[in-house]
Amino acid sequence: MPRIHSAFRMPRLPDRAAVGQSAGTGWIDDLRGALRLGVDAALGVTDVVEHLHESIRSVRAPISTAGKTKTNGITGFVYRNVRSVMHGVGFGIDGVLRPLNGLLPGSKDHDTRNLLVAIINGIHGDHLEATGNPLAIPMTLRVEGQQIDVRSPVASLTQSLGRAPRSKLIVLIHGLCMNDGQWRRNGYSHADRFRTEVAADVLHLHYNSGRHIHDNGAALAVLLDSLISNWNDAPPDLVLIGHSMGGLVARSACAQSAESRWLRQVTQMIVLGSPHHGAPLERGGFHLDQILGLSPYLSPFAKIGKTRSAGIQDLRHGRILPGDPRPVPLPSHIPCFAMAARLDPVDHERANQFIGDGLVPLASALGDHPDPAWQLGIPAARRQIMRDRGHLELLWDEQVGATLVRWLVHEKVRRRA
Template sequence: MEPWLDRVMPGQDADGPSAERDAVLSALNGVMGDRLAADANPLALDMELRQDGQSLDLDALRASSAATGKLLLLVHGLCMNDRQWLRAGHDHGLHLARSLGYTPVHVRYNTGLHTSVNGRQLANLIERLVAAWPVPLEAFSVLAHSMGGLVVRAACHSGNNAGHSWPWQLQRIVFLGTPHHGAPLERAGHWVDGLLGSSSFSRPFSRLARLRSAGITDLRYGHVLDEDWQGHDRFRRRPDRRAVLPLPSGVACFTVAATLAARRSRVADRLLGDGLVPLHSALGMHDDPARCLAFPPAHQYLAFRTGHMDLLSDAGVADRLVQWMADPPEAGLSP
C-alpha cells in the first residue's frame, strides 16, 4: 500500500474490512481505479456479486433455502460499494425483500473503469448468476443508482450481442439518479465530497479526483458503448458524439430523478438537478429527439428537495419502488 494510504485508510475490524475502509477503497477506485487495474495494483477492485457485505456464496444460499424465485440485482454508483445502499437506516434492497419477497444480490465493481468495460463484465457475471440461481427464477429485476444505471445499460447491450439468455429473463430496470446524458465533469471533486462527506480521510480523494479516471470522464455525456470513447482523447472537450442507444427492448424501464428545488421551473430543471446529476439527464430527456429515452410518464418519478445521495433513503422513492416492482404491477400507477 502507498504510504499516504496508510494515513487515510482506516484499519480492519476483527470480522473483516470495516465499512469505513470499504468506503475509502471504493472512492480510491472511483477516482483512479483504471490506473490501479492497469498496474495490477492489489487495491484495484474486481467485480463480484455480494450479499450481506460478503462475497455471494450460492452453495450456502441453496443450503439455507433462503433464495426466492424473485431476484433483485443492485448496482451502485461512482466511488461507492455494496454496503452503501444502507443510508439513514434504510436499505432499498431489504425494503423490497420484506415488501415483495425479492432476494437482493449486490454488485461491487471498480467504478474507475470505462462504463462499457464494466458493462461487459457485468453481462458475463449475470449470465453465470442466473444459470446457477438455486430455485426456478420467476422474476428478475435490477435497481441501479447513478453510474450503475449506465453500467446496466451497457450490460444489456453486451449481453444481447453475446447471445446471453439473461436479457430475455430481465423484467424491470429502475434507474435512480442515473446521468443518462451525462453530468458535468468539473464537479468530479464534488462527487467524492458528496459521497464520503468532509473528513480527514476523504480530503485526499477530492484532490485525486482531478486526475479523472476513465469512469469519471465517461460521465461527461453518459458514455455506455466502447465506440463512445475509443479513439478519442478523453481529456479533450468535444461535442457529444455518442452512438444513439435506446433503452433495452422488452424490459420495463423506470426512472427516478431528484431536484433540490421545491418545484419545477425552466431554470431549476436546467441548472439545479440533485446537486450532481441534471434533472433532464436523469429523466432521459435531450435536446436532440433521437437521443431521448422513452420512459413513459407513469414510469417516471420526481423527488423534490432531494439530493443525489438522498435517493437511497427517501421514503417516497421507497414507496414508488414497491409499486413499480410489484408482480404483477399494481393497478392505477400514477405518473
Template sequence: MKKPRSTADLRGLARLATEATQNVTRIAEGVHQSVWSTLGMPGGEAPGTTRGITGLVYRSVLDITGAVGWGLDKAIGSLESTLQPLLEAIDEAGPESAQRAAMVAALNGVLGDHLQASGNTLQLFMTLRVEGETVISADVDGNIAVHDALAALPAVSGHLVLMLHGLCMNDLQWRSSKYPQGHADRLAAANGCTPVHIRYNSGRHISQNGRELANLLQAFVDAWPVPVESLSIIGHSMGGLLARSAFHYAAEANLEWLAHCKAFVSLGTPHHGSPLERAGNWVDVILGSTRHTAPFAKLGQLRSAGITDLRFGNIRDEDWQDRDRFERSGDRRMAMPLPGNITCYTIAASTAPQAHPISDRMLGDGLVPVASALGQHHEGERHLEFEPDKQFICYSCNHMQLLYHPKVTEKLLAWLAPLHAGGEASVE
C-alpha cells in the same frame, strides 16, 4: 462478511504512493522546462524534460522513488507471513469495515483503470453479493467463479432485485444512519424477493463493466438455487448506465437472463451525461492551452475512464474506442434506446423544493440535471422514451439521498412490489 486488514492493501497503497510521487516530479519538471523554454534554453530528449544537471536531479528523484517503491513492495511481500496475522489481530471482529470498503471504492472510481492496468492489489473485481456474502465473481481475465456461499444461503426467492451502485460507491452505501432499511430491504419485506448487490471497479469503462455484468448475470441465473421467475434492476447514477450497457451486450450475445428481467429503474442516472465531467474536460483544454499550465493538465487527466464516460453517458465500446478521451469533442455516442421488452422507470432528483425550470436545468440533484436523469434529449434519436407515468422527480433531494430517500422507496414499492408478488409491474 469478515474482511481483515491485508498486506495486499499495504502493497497497493505503497505502489500508489510511489506512482504519485513520480507523477508529481514529472509535473514539476515539465513546469521547470516550460519556464526555461521561454528563455530559449533547450530541453531534454523527451518532451517536457530538462537537460544537464537539472535533468540529472529529476531523473535521480524518479529513479530513487522507484527503487524505494520496489523495496517497500519486496519488504512487505517477504514479511507477509508475519504482518498478516498482526493486521488480522488488530482488526475488529464483525462485518467488513464500511470505512475500508468506501476508501477502496473511491480509489477505484477515481483511478480504477490505472489500478487495473498496473495490477494494483487495490483494484476491485466484479462480484454479486447476497446478504453480505460474495456468491459469484469475475477475475482479472473475466473468468467467472461461483462461490460456496451461494449454496449455503438459508432461504432464497425466485424473484430477484439487483442493486447497481454508482461511481466511487459500493454495495454498503444503500442505507444511512437515518434510514437503516434501504430500498431493497423494504422491497424484500413487502413481498419476499431476494436483494442482490453488485460491487465493481467503477473506474473502468462502463461498456467493459457492462459486458462483464451481462456474462456474470447469466452465470448467476444458471447457478441460482431455485428457478428465477423475475429480475428487477435498480441502478443509481452510473449504475443505470451500467444496466443499459449490460442489456445491450446481453441482447447481442442472446443471453437467456434478459428474458427474466421484467423491470429497470434508474435513479439519478446521467443518461446524457453530467455537466461536471464536461467542465472537467474544459479544464483539460484550458490548462493545456498555454506552455506554463500545460504540465498541470496531467492532473486533470488522472480522471478514470469511468469518469470520462460520464461526460455524455457512454455505454458501448464504440462510444469511446479509437478516441482520445481527454480531447475536446462533441457527443459521438451511438444512439441507444431503452430495451423494448423491459418495463423501464426513471427517478430524477432536484435540490429545489418544487419544480423550477432554472433549478431543474442548472442544478438538478447537484450532479445530474433533471433532463439527463429523465432521459430527455433535444435530438429525437437520443431521447429515451420513458412513459410519463413511469417517471418521478423527487424534490428537496440530492444525488446521494436518492440511495435511501423514503419518497424513492415508496415509488419503488408502488412500481415493483406487484411484479415480485407474481403480478405485473405497476404503472401508477
C-alpha cells in the same frame, strides 16, 4: 443558518451491519496498495515538475502549442534518477510486505476502509487495475457484504440466506465512488422493504467504479450470465436497479448482451438519478483541461486533471459503449423506469436544467433530449421526480423506497394479468 442539503455533504459511512469484511484483502494488502499508489503519485508529480521546468527553460509565448515535456542534459539525468529511485523503493516495499499478508490480524474498522477504498477506486480505479494494485475492487455479487459464488448460486445463496432463494432477484448497483453498504442509512434500506413487501431476494453489485462504464457493463453481463446458467432449477426473474453510474452500468450490460439467457430473465430495469446524457461537472472538468492546455506554463497542471478515472470521464456524455458517444436505446422487451431528484421544492426551470439533484440535471436523469435520436422514451407512468431531495438521498429515502415498491408490485401484477 440555512440547511446544507445532503447532496453537498460528504458520503456518510454505511451502517456497520451493512458491510462485512471485504473479500480477498487484509490490511497488509491495503498498505501495499496505498504505498504503490503513493509512489505512482510521486512519479506523476515528478513528470509535472519536469514538464513545467522544461516549459520555463524554453521561454515560449504564454499561449502556444506545448513543446517538449522532458528535460535534457544534467537536469534530465537528475529527473531520470529520481524516477529510478522511486520505482526501486516501490518494488522493495512491495516485496517486503507481500509475504506478510495473511500472517497478521486484519483491521476491524471495515466501514471506514470500504468507504475509502471505494472513493479511491472511483477516482483512480482504472489505474489501480492496470497496475495490479491490491486496492482495485473486483466485481462481485453480495448478500449483506458476503460474496455469492455465481458458479453454484443456489447453494451459495441458500447458505447466506439460511433458506432457499426466492423466484425474484433484485440486483442493486451503486454509483461512482460508492460501495454496496451505502444503500443503508439510519437502519433503513430499500433492500429490507423489497424482501418484505415484494417477496424478493436482494443482491448488491460491488465493483470498481473507476473503470470504463462499458468494461463494468461487460463484466456484469458475464457475472449475471454465470448466475443464471448455473441455476439448478427454473432461473429466477431479475430486476436491475442502478443508482447514478450504476444505472449506466446496467444499461451497458443489457446493450452488450443481445440474446443472452440472463437478459431474458430481466423483468424490469430502474434507474435512479443516472446521467444518461452526461453530468455537467465532468464536462466542466474536461473544458478546464482544454483551457489549461492552451498555455505551455499551465499545460503541466492539465495532466493532474486528466488523471481522473475512465469511469469519471465516461460521465461527460453518459457513454455506455466503447468508442464515440452515440444513441443507445433501452432494451425493447424490458419495462424501464426512471427516477430523478431535484433540490428545489418548487418548479424552477433554470434549477432543473443546471442543478437538478445537485449532480445530475432532470432531463439527463429522465433520458430527455432535444434530439429525438437521443430520447430514451420512458413513458410518463414510469417516471418519478422526487422534490426537495438530492442525489444521494435516492439511495436511502423512504419515499423513494415506497415508489420503488409500487413500481415493482404493479409490474408484477401487470405481468400476471
